[in-house]
Amino acid sequence: MSAAGPASKPATLRLDKLLANLGYGSRREIAGLARAGRIRLDGEALRDADRRIALTPDLPDRMTIDAERLDPPPGVLLLLHKPEGVTCSHKEAGPLIYGLLPARWRRRDPAISTVGRLDKETSGLILLTDDGALLHRIISPKASVPKRYQVSLDRPLRGDEGAIFASGTLMLEGEDRPLLPVAMQVHDATHAAVTLTEGRYHQVRRMFAAIGNHVTALHRDRIGALDLSAALAPGAFRLAGEEDVAAIFAAPGAGPA
Numbered sequence: 001m002s003a004a005g006p007a008s009k010p011a012t013l014r015l016d017k018l019l020a021n022l023g024y025g026s027r028r029e030i031a032g033l034a035r036a037g038r039i040r041l042d043g044e045a046l047r048d049a050d051r052r053i054a055l056t057p058d059l060p061d062r063m064t065i066d067a068e069r070l071d072p073p074p075g076v077l078l079l080l081h082k083p084e085g086v087t088c089s090h091k092e093a094g095p096l097i098y099g100l101l102p103a104r105w106r107r108r109d110p111a112i113s114t115v116g117r118l119d120k121e122t123s124g125l126i127l128l129t130d131d132g133a134l135l136h137r138i139i140s141p142k143a144s145v146p147k148r149y150q151v152s153l154d155r156p157l158r159g160d161e162g163a164i165f166a167s168g169t170l171m172l173e174g175e176d177r178p179l180l181p182v183a184m185q186v187h188d189a190t191h192a193a194v195t196l197t198e199g200r201y202h203q204v205r206r207m208f209a210a211i212g213n214h215v216t217a218l219h220r221d222r223i224g225a226l227d228l229s230a231a232l233a234p235g236a237f238r239l240a241g242e243e244d245v246a247a248i249f250a251a252p253g254a255g256p257a
Contacts, residue, residue, distance in 0.1 A: 010056050015039070016049040022071050023104030033065065040064050074110055077245060078128040080237035081228060088117040088126065097126070100235050115139060116199055124149070124220030125228040127240075127248075138223075138248060144197040145224050145248060149204050152217035156189040161211055165194065172206045182207065195222075224248035 015034065016027040024030060031049035033039050039046045041053070041063045053059070055073060063070040078101075082088070086095045097114060098106050105112060108130060115127040115138050129135050138145055164170055165182040172179065183195040194204060205215045221228045226247040232238060 010054045012052040021109045023107030077240040081232045083234035084123045122218040148195045148222035150219045153190045154214035225250040
């Protein structure tokens with residue numbers, strides 16, 4: 001076996017472009033931050049905005065702006081606890097999910113987008129990323145990533161709902177193919193959890209409507225094996241790590257990681 005060749009050098013990017021892409025300001029504004037000595041790398045002030053910076057994994061640990069750690073470069077995944085009343089959109093009226101992020105995070109290029117959507121009145125775990133490949137990998141029907149929802153109902157359960165949902169024969173109004181099987185766990189007469197691998201429009205609400213009941217509250221608490229942490233308050237978010245990404249695809253039926 002031949003010896004391995006030298007490791008490839010990391011890509012580089014001009015300082016002003018790097019920080020502008022991360023939403024810190026225009027290139028002119030970044031140049032002003034540099035001249036003022038407000039950008040530091042390994043403790044050294046970077047006063048030349050066109051200096052090329054090596055995009056190494058440890059860069060956020062080494063660079064600061066106004067003594068604050070650099071935001072992570074592209075390739076991020078966020079876990080966010082979406083509150084009720086917030087819309088997963090960039091443009092609709094009312095509170096928007098992107099308004100829960102720091103202002104500069106909303107100016108990043110590539111942009112951060114939600115992985116799927118939760119309707120306005122549904123709360124719970126939602127993922128956001130600027131990694132298009134990861135986004136499509138999670139939502140791909142081939143991945144069959146399960147999502148669990150906690151459901152509150154207007155009327156008591158009859159007792160046959162679980163069998164109906166698991167049958168793979170339930171048709172929703174206006175559609176021409178039945179739902180894939182959905183697992184259901186009953187908590188009490190008006191509360192249950194359902195786990196599904198599809199993501200049809202308002203699916204959980206329409207499932208219960210199809211059998212004559214009405215969902216009064218809906219909360220997603222799990223994607224794959226990734227649970228919504230109790231410590232993540234409504235409206236709060238955190239960066240996902242490698243273990244979180246693995247957990248998304250770890251549940252049975254979720255496909256290879």
